Amino acid sequence: MCPHQREIIVDAFRAAGMAIFGHTAAATNIESSKEFAKKLMVKYDIPTSCYQSFTDYKEALAFVSARPFPAVLKYDGLAAGKGVVIAADLAEADAALKDMLLDAHFGHGKVVVEDYLEGPEFSFMCFVNGSQVVPMPLSQDHKRAYDGDRGPNTGGMGAYTGLPFISEEDKAYAFQNILQKTADAMVSEGLPLSGVLYGGLMKTRDGIKVIEFNARFGDPETEVVLPLLESDIYEMFYAVATGAKLPTPVWSSERTLGIVLASKGYPGDYEKGFVIEGLDQVNCKVYHMGTKADEQGRILTAGGRVMIAVAKAPTLPEALEKANAEVDKIQCENLFHRRDIARKAFGARVIDGKVLSAEIKEDVRARVSEAAAQYGRVPCLAVILVGDNPASQSYVKGKIKACEVCGIESRLITLSAEVSREDLLAQIAALNADAAVDGILVQLPLPKHIDEDEVIDAIAIEKDVDGFHPLNVARLNLSRPCILPCTPKGIIRMLKSAGVKLSGAKAVVVGRSNIVGKPVAKLLLDENATVTIAHSRTRDLAAVTREADVLVAAVGRMGTITADMVKPGAVVIDVGVNRNPETGKLCGDVDYAGVSAVASAITPVPGGVGPMTIAMLMENTLECFINRNK
Numbered sequence: 333m334c335p336h337q338r339e340i341i342v343d344a345f346r347a348a349g350m351a352i353f354g355h356t357a358a359a360t361n362i363e364s365s366k367e368f369a370k371k372l373m374v375k376y377d378i379p380t381s382c383y384q385s386f387t388d389y390k391e392a393l394a395f396v397s398a399r400p401f402p403a404v405l406k407y408d409g410l411a412a413g414k415g416v417v418i419a420a421d422l423a424e425a426d427a428a429l430k431d432m433l434l435d436a437h438f439g440h441g442k443v444v445v446e447d448y449l450e451g452p453e454f455s456f457m458c459f460v461n462g463s464q465v466v467p468m469p470l471s472q473d474h475k476r477a478y479d480g481d482r483g484p485n486t487g488g489m490g491a492y493t494g495l496p497f498i499s500e501e502d503k504a505y506a507f508q509n510i511l512q513k514t515a516d517a518m519v520s521e522g523l524p525l526s527g528v529l530y531g532g533l534m535k536t537r538d539g540i541k542v543i544e545f546n547a548r549f550g551d552p553e554t555e556v557v558l559p560l561l562e563s564d565i566y567e568m569f570y571a572v573a574t575g576a577k578l579p580t581p582v583w584s585s586e587r588t589l590g591i592v593l594a595s596k597g598y599p600g601d602y603e604k605g606f607v608i609e610g611l612d613q614v615n616c617k618v619y620h621m622g623t624k625a626d627e628q629g630r631i632l633t634a635g636g637r638v639m640i641a642v643a644k645a646p647t648l649p650e651a652l653e654k655a656n657a658e659v660d661k662i663q664c665e666n667l668f669h670r671r672d673i674a675r676k677a678f679g680a681r682v683i684d685g686k687v688l689s690a691e692i693k694e695d696v697r698a699r700v701s702e703a704a705a706q707y708g709r710v711p712c713l714a715v716i717l718v719g720d721n722p723a724s725q726s727y728v729k730g731k732i733k734a735c736e737v738c739g740i741e742s743r744l745i746t747l748s749a750e751v752s753r754e755d756l757l758a759q760i761a762a763l764n765a766d767a768a769v770d771g772i773l774v775q776l777p778l779p780k781h782i783d784e785d786e787v788i789d790a791i792a793i794e795k796d797v798d799g800f801h802p803l804n805v806a807r808l809n810l811s812r813p814c815i816l817p818c819t820p821k822g823i824i825r826m827l828k829s830a831g832v833k834l835s836g837a838k839a840v841v842v843g844r845s846n847i848v849g850k851p852v853a854k855l856l857l858d859e860n861a862t863v864t865i866a867h868s869r870t871r872d873l874a875a876v877t878r879e880a881d882v883l884v885a886a887v888g889r890m891g892t893i894t895a896d897m898v899k900p901g902a903v904v905i906d907v908g909v910n911r912n913p914e915t916g917k918l919c920g921d922v923d924y925a926g927v928s929a930v931a932s933a934i935t936p937v938p939g940g941v942g943p944m945t946i947a948m949l950m951e952n953t954l955e956c957f958i959n960r961n962k
């Protein structure tokens with residue numbers, strides 16, 4: 333309901349002596365007149381951005397020079413919209429003021445000076461009756477149309493409760509110094525509030541400040557806030573409407589997260605009338621905002637923002653996962669939605685192995701072409717695949733594809749799972765002797781009847797692109813130059829590229845295999861980290877992992893590392909590659925949704941360590957090629 337309608341209804345009800353929830357026309361000025369709200373805040377010392385208007389150049393300059401920079405200068409006249417300058421210093425402000433007020437560049441008008449505010453915005457709604465103020469849970473809206481806060485501004489594409497960036501102290505401060513103070517100020521002005529006061533607030537470097545007030549429930553915030561109310565809202569409405577003592581509402585401690593489904597094209601032009609299916613499958617609240625039913629009872633789109641699905645869960649990552657899953661059940665060819673509501677607020681930084689490995693492969697490609705020009709041929713990697721293990725087939729496919737990207741020649745040798753030990757060793761001996769082959773990779777694991785160690789030992793040391801040969805391992809342990817094993821090398825590269833400080837950091841590696849756990853521990857030690865290795869016999873694994881600033885999980889068991897095992901702010905590297913038996917999807921050893929709410933940075937699975945292992949294989953192949961040609 334817009335303020336205009338409410339003015340009429342509330343005043344009319346009051347005049348007739350009837351109870352109604354909502355502010356009087358005069359009190360809604362706090363929303364409808366920015367000038368009124370600003371003056372009120374200045375008069376009662378309620379924290380907000382500074383805002384002052386000038387027609388005189390000298391007065392404006394004196395005011396700006398006494399305020400912090402950057403300053404926002406807005407020409408408030410016919411050129412409104414064009415005449416906005418964000419002045420970084422006094423010289424820039426002076427030039428703009430001269431332009432706007434002395435040279436009257438846009439005609440004669442006034443200049444409004446505002447502080448430049450930066451920080452996350454959030455919404456704080458309260459039930460208010462005169463000086464009685466009852467807070468609701470905080471929420472945050474997402475205004476931009478697309479993921480990553482890109483695209484045009486909208487009426488709101490989603491919202492959530494449980495803001496990780498606002499502490500209890502912040503909330504208490506905002507309640508006392510903003511919401512309560514404003515309610516009291518309105519009483520002092522003879523305009524008591526009697527409904528919802530919505531504070532659009534920002535947490536700036538200089539404290540929490542008011543951006544705007546609304547005299548009503550906010551959308552889409554209300555859709556995520558009210559589902560947390562466990563007591564009867566009627567009691568609250570009735571108490572506000574009758575001027576009785578406000579009850580203390582009971583709120584759930586869970587988190588809610590709402591995703592808006594909007595018509596394609598919104599907030600610009602869009603078409604209506606598309607059938608929406610799957611609503612009966614959805615297992616969360618769905619509020620309709622722009623739909624209509626046709627004669628057959630089908631639900632059709634009938635607006636820009638069409639509906640909002642609101643999921644409830646104990647933590648934000650779980651709420652996001654659930655909301656995304658529920659929204660996926662809604663089918664309509666003309667709807668779109670964001671998938672990252674609250675992601676920025678709770679999310680650990682994702683250390684993206686795909687992006688980094690693509691950069692590394694690009695670099696290898698350039699170096700391969702230089703080396704090829706120098707030595708008259710391109711490097712060649714021989715890959716031996718034994719048997720038909722689907723995971724191994726897929727890894728080998730990825731490696732051959734990477735060779736194509738890097739300009740490295742590849743030779744794929746596929747052998748049956750029944751291949752004899754002798755035949756496999758003979759194949760390796762032939763590749764060792766082949767001068768045109770620079771690297772030999774045997775995809776592990778091998779069938780049980782073949783001794784993996786014997787096969788690895790058989791590869792010529794100068795062609796050991798995996799770095800598993802005992803001589804390479806010995807050199808690594810003695811900190812001598814060697815071909816580093818791909819996965820551990822990739823992990824260190826990721827950590828460094830993400831700017832993680834390793835020197836002096838406490839690292840914990842879970843898993844002690846010769847392929848991942850032990851070599852990564854050695855490389856971390858070389859970076860001056862202190863390292864603890866945990867394994868299947870470690871007693872109280874959680875107590876060990878909770879000490880880690882950098883936690884590497886290389887176990888091969890889904891769900892090994894949960895949120896309660898991770899120190900807040902830790903960097904988590906998930907090496908494990910497992911298949912979730914329920915969903916069939918790939919996952920790591922780390923409970924990604926839970927841990928990413930605690931960690932400061934995390935690698936995803938898939939798309940984390942895996943692509944880096946392949947990129948390092950390409951580097952190692954080039955290194956072997958160069959070493960052999962030297």
Ligand code: NDP
Pocket residue numbers: 819842843844845846847848849866867868869870873886887888889892907908909910941942943945
């Ligand atoms: P291994 O099976 O050789 O080693 C697993 C390690 O985990 C062992 O040291 C084992 O301890 C330890 N472990 C097992 N259960 C527990 C537990 N409950 N608590 C603590 N430690 C435990 O595996 P890998 O090192 O070869 O591989 C590990 C994972 O990494 C796998 O999922 C694999 O697929 C993946 N991987 C991923 C790569 C990539 O590029 N992303 C590359 C290589 C591997 P113990 O020694 O006591 O038995």
